[in-house]
Amino acid sequence: MNLFIDGIAWILDPANWSGTGSIPQRLWEHIWISAVVLLLASAIALPTGALVGHTGKGREFSVMVSGGLRALPTLGVLTLFGLWLGIGLGAPIIALVILAIPPLLAGAYAGFESVDRRTIDAARAMGMRELQLVGRVEVPLGLPIIVGGIRSATLQIIATATLAAYIADDGLGRFIFAGLKTRNYDEMLGGSILVILLALIVDGIFAITQRLVVPAGVRATRTRELRSRPARPRAVVGQPITEGNRE
């Protein structure tokens, strides 16, 4: 535990709070890179996932893409782009975007698919156009799952951005690699603690957001047992037969 105290002492040391390579600068770099990557990856993956989820076409393909990309070892992708593009921000940003796409894509189409078919049929029967259907039915109802996808993508980005310091001189991961090189455990541990705190805080913010985006109408009926129901039930004709004493 003494090591942890040393690590925290390293974080609190005023010498590490000013100048080049200071904690605020690295923290800012880390947040900035993560935000840029998240925006780029979202711009690609969310519309694609929405299209797949809305039309139901290309589902197999996007499952394959998101599954296959997920098996990619992050370090391998980072180092490969590092070799191709050289030192600089380009390599880590491209590699991070590629790695952030699977959770975003999966979250977007799972969110759209989670909407009950009957709700969509009802909206269409009321005369909603396709875009209205997407904007006013599917997105609001699927939003918690979509935000869930963004949440895991963001965590993945923050984690991988730490690793990206291996190929570029940026972010909180710098402290870890600098500490490894000079055998300075305080610096390594201090950097790790900062990364962990950042990840936990961001995760907490997303957890709250995920709760807030649940539409009021859905929240009201949420307490009911939702277990073991198929995610996308077929339209029911007539009265379903219930046997026994189910609640």
Add this chain to the structure above:
Amino acid sequence: MNWLWSNLDLVGELMLTHLALSVPAIILSFVISVPIGWLAHRYRWSRGVLLGLCALLYAIPSLALFIALPPITGLPLRSPLNLVIALTLYGIAVIVRTSADAFDAVERDIRQSATAVGYSAVGRFWGVELPLAGPVLLSGLRVVIVSTVSLATVGAVIGVPSLGTLFTNGFQRNIQAEIITGIVATMVLALVLDWLCVMAGRLLMPWSRPNTATARAVSTTLVKQADAA
């Protein structure tokens, strides 16, 4: 390709090291998280606490965990055991949620009829709940196989050898072929372990044909199943 042929020994050796890191972590996390998942499923309060802890654990970046663990465990930073523990923790964080869902998916009617025909609580767990939760548990295990095999490579940057060594070495010596070999080898390893896991599942659970529920759970993980419904 030339690089691969002249370094076949190295790749084979690293593959074995990689297996020695990831397989124990996969098995340990599965064995540990099934009871935890059951506990999370059993009571409302334990569900919130346990799943919340798992979400927290999962949020911790891997590299940071690798470095933060040794002061807690007392192991040296470059010890493979340190990496196995970290990978096990991540595995647990992933499967506990799935296994809680797996036990949730066993219908209440079935559990009640098992009690009615005389199963004890323990007997019901082994004889009814676990087999019925099996297919979903398997889908959770498959996610963990892929993520663990891929995550184990990260250990290379702190000096624990694995297939990830091909990435760090290839990067430092500017050999593209070495990195590409590493990526392919890692993915092949994950696919083979995943396939073995599916086969083991078929043998152990002959009653479970891949149905839509498990297919959906699996679909986000790796590849489409060849014989999916």
